[in-house]
Amino acid sequence: MSILFISGIKKPNECGITDYICLLTKELKLRGKVVNYFSICKKQTQANFAQTIPNADLYSIQFAPYAFSPSGLSGNSLLEMAKALANKNVHVNFHEIWIGAYPNASWKERYLGWRQKKEILNFIKYLKPKLISCSNSAVFNLLSQSGIKSKYLYLFGNIPFSQLQEYKSNNDLEIVFFGSTYKNFPYDLLALRLDEISQFLNKSVKIKIIGRQRENQGVHKLRRISKKYNFVIHEIGELPTDAISKIFQGCDIGVSTTPYDILGKSGATMAMLEHGLPVLIFDDGDTSKDLLLKNEEFSDQIFLLNKQIKPNPIISFMSKPRKTFFNGVVHTANKMLKILY
Numbered sequence: 001m002s003i004l005f006i007s008g009i010k011k012p013n014e015c016g017i018t019d020y021i022c023l024l025t026k027e028l029k030l031r032g033k034v035v036n037y038f039s040i041c042k043k044q045t046q047a048n049f050a051q052t053i054p055n056a057d058l059y060s061i062q063f064a065p066y067a068f069s070p071s072g073l074s075g076n077s078l079l080e081m082a083k084a085l086a087n088k089n090v091h092v093n094f095h096e097i098w099i100g101a102y103p104n105a106s107w108k109e110r111y112l113g114w115r116q117k118k119e120i121l122n123f124i125k126y127l128k129p130k131l132i133s134c135s136n137s138a139v140f141n142l143l144s145q146s147g148i149k150s151k152y153l154y155l156f157g158n159i160p161f162s163q164l165q166e167y168k169s170n171n172d173l174e175i176v177f178f179g180s181t182y183k184n185f186p187y188d189l190l191a192l193r194l195d196e197i198s199q200f201l202n203k204s205v206k207i208k209i210i211g212r213q214r215e216n217q218g219v220h221k222l223r224r225i226s227k228k229y230n231f232v233i234h235e236i237g238e239l240p241t242d243a244i245s246k247i248f249q250g251c252d253i254g255v256s257t258t259p260y261d262i263l264g265k266s267g268a269t270m271a272m273l274e275h276g277l278p279v280l281i282f283d284d285g286d287t288s289k290d291l292l293l294k295n296e297e298f299s300d301q302i303f304l305l306n307k308q309i310k311p312n313p314i315i316s317f318m319s320k321p322r323k324t325f326f327n328g329v330v331h332t333a334n335k336m337l338k339i340l341y
Helices: 016-030 046-052 077-085 107-127 137-145 187-201 217-229 241-250 260-265 267-274 313-318 328-340
Strands: 002-007 034-039 058-063 090-094 131-134 172-178 204-210 232-237 253-255 279-281 302-304
Touching: 002 016, 016 034, 016 058, 016 267, 016 328, 046 077, 058 077, 077 107, 090 107, 131 137, 131 328, 137 260, 172 187, 172 241, 172 267, 187 204, 187 217, 187 253, 187 313, 204 217, 204 241, 217 232, 241 267, 253 267, 260 267, 267 279, 302 313
Parallel strands: 002 034, 002 058, 058 090, 090 131, 172 204, 172 253, 204 232, 253 279, 279 302
Antiparallel strands: none
């Protein structure tokens, strides 16, 4: 059985979808699968897609609107791809979907999202994929509202476990942010919760920020609130994966600024969870609670800032031995093969 992954422009160590495909390809090859990766570059139009794409038993399209076009709109190119792959064995995995589908979206986001939705639904209509999957509640429910059935497929982190452990200070409550620090996150509420935990444990808060930042407003808010509470911040930036793994192992709590309903699309958040960290997150309410998918892999590690429970249940979790590393790549490879075959 041969598998061909298809995505937008290939950007190793820059694009989460690229890293996802590369890690999954490596794991599937270990299982004896013939796996290739077809990246659609800027100069290539989907008009000649049919002439250039290699043959495969299964075509797995890893989809996000902005992966195939910087504007988020692909014109007729998606339709051309659908026509070229029609009547073939195709799987579409949605990492992201159309924008502007949340209550506080601007008119510009809503209009662009309406156009993206039209493109994507036409794409699915002509493609007729054998299977559609997604990694988070928001995408699952938007597809469902459009009459499209999909299956949940876990999106793993991209930080393998390092055997070289980081030194752990017993005097500090060490907090790690990995990935973008988004501006709409409630940093004031986070600081309040961290202060409660630090006072209970009688420890000082030390915050480490790892990774490339897409926007600066979130970091500015975190700096401001940390100054108010006398938290220490270390802005570390980009690091090799083994160094990131070491930091995860030496920290007490992870923080994800990705909203709860799209948590499953954040490889950075999954990496922290896979390393056994309890992770503080926020539910912005964009997806109704009764429609949220359960993160069964890490249900005991996810703590909502919205819930005001005292003493904070995260303290009880931290008192237990650290969970062993969860190999998400192996887990997803198993799940993917199971639902596809």
